[in-house]
């Protein structure tokens with residue numbers, strides 16, 4: 003199996019540190035709002051990588067953090083007049099719900115930065131002792147030039163970086179000895195969360211959080227470190243500097259990065275108004291469609307989100323789900339498979355190999371998905387009520403199994419979309435107004451059958467999923 007390693011800019015044969023085991027760390031979201039579809043891409047991509055590694059027989063220890071102390075969280079907390087932890091806890095809960103809807107499996111461990119402060123302080127202390135960091139007025143900086151390999155991931159030359167930094171003066175960082183140095187620990191500001199440390203009350207810098215959580219839950223050396231390509235510099239470059247300077251060991255063997263997500267060929271940004279949360283997309287589409295859409299391209303390619311491409315993804319997914327539903331309802335014959343069926347099973351095996359071959363080539367999900375489409379075609383053409391039950395079952399199980407490797411759910415009843423629910427509620431209100439109570443009751447029952455519970459309140463009709 004080959005993985006494209008950002009560190010070497012090459013596809014390399016994957017050899018884990020320990021046979022049969024994979025230690026993998028994926029940088030998680032900063033929880034100050036609902037996750038957006040740019041956050042969803044690494045979640046889906048690396049969940050698929052994990053699922054495939056497990057399919058290959060590896061035991062995967064998969065760690066993905068929540069960054070729950072950050073300027074954006076503090077800002078939001080101040081706006082709402084609550085503690086920052088109220089904001090972070092709320093959006094961790096919401097992120098977990100979205101991940102479930104995207105069929106992103108729970109990590110082996112989801113550490114929170116605020117619960118790991120002691121370990122971060124320990125790492126910073128070691129970096130100071132080894133001469134890689136220094137403290138000025140309660141701020142601790144990493145001495146970037148003390149780490150000879152700085153720039154090896156992003157392929158940036160330290161002297162070019164220096165030139166770029168010459169005129170930049172960041173307020174509050176006057177004590178920096180070198181503009182390239184970055185913050186490991188910052189002193190407390192009024193109204194901000196803080197923890198005691200040997201350098202006074204304060205909080206950690208973002209980069210040290212991941213270095214510490216990766217070390218604590220996976221060890222000093224890991225197999226795969228992953229995230230969006232926007233994290234290569236400075237976040238991952240700084241993680242490497244901190245971890246390797248502290249532990250004197252190569253940090254991660256393989257660095258994986260997913261490409262950008264654009265909206266209608268434009269970069270997603272709040273200021274351009276083309277910014278979507280996963281929750282918003284979930285009001286228009288089943289989130290399984292979003293997952294399937296994201297896997298339709300190679301994870302390293304930029305991906306363009308548009309209504310047309312989502313419609314195409316929905317069609318493709320429907321084709322698979324319709325085939326699976328039909329296979330479930332086929333009433334076959336109790337006999338041994340005949341020669342024709344044996345040949346089809348041989349062809350099916352070939353398609354499984356085709357799927358594996360695509361995934362072995364740096365997780366080419368686009369080609370893996372087309373192997374699944376070929377399985378569906380084989381099923382549509384060769385399975386009918388005259389087929390042997392053994393054959394029907396084998397075809398069904400294979401498609402379900404391979405869909406599961408990419409995280410596509412085949413046995414889920416389609417959930418009603420929020421928009422459809424609202425439309426029915428409006429129709430029910432109109433029916434009641436017209437004194438057509440029979441129709442109103444009928445709609446209430448129809449929604450109940452779908453697990454939607456209505457509640458008539460003073461403020462109008464409220465609904466929830468059972």
Ligand SMILES: [Zn+2]
Pocket residue numbers: 028029030212237
């Ligand atoms: Zn990180």
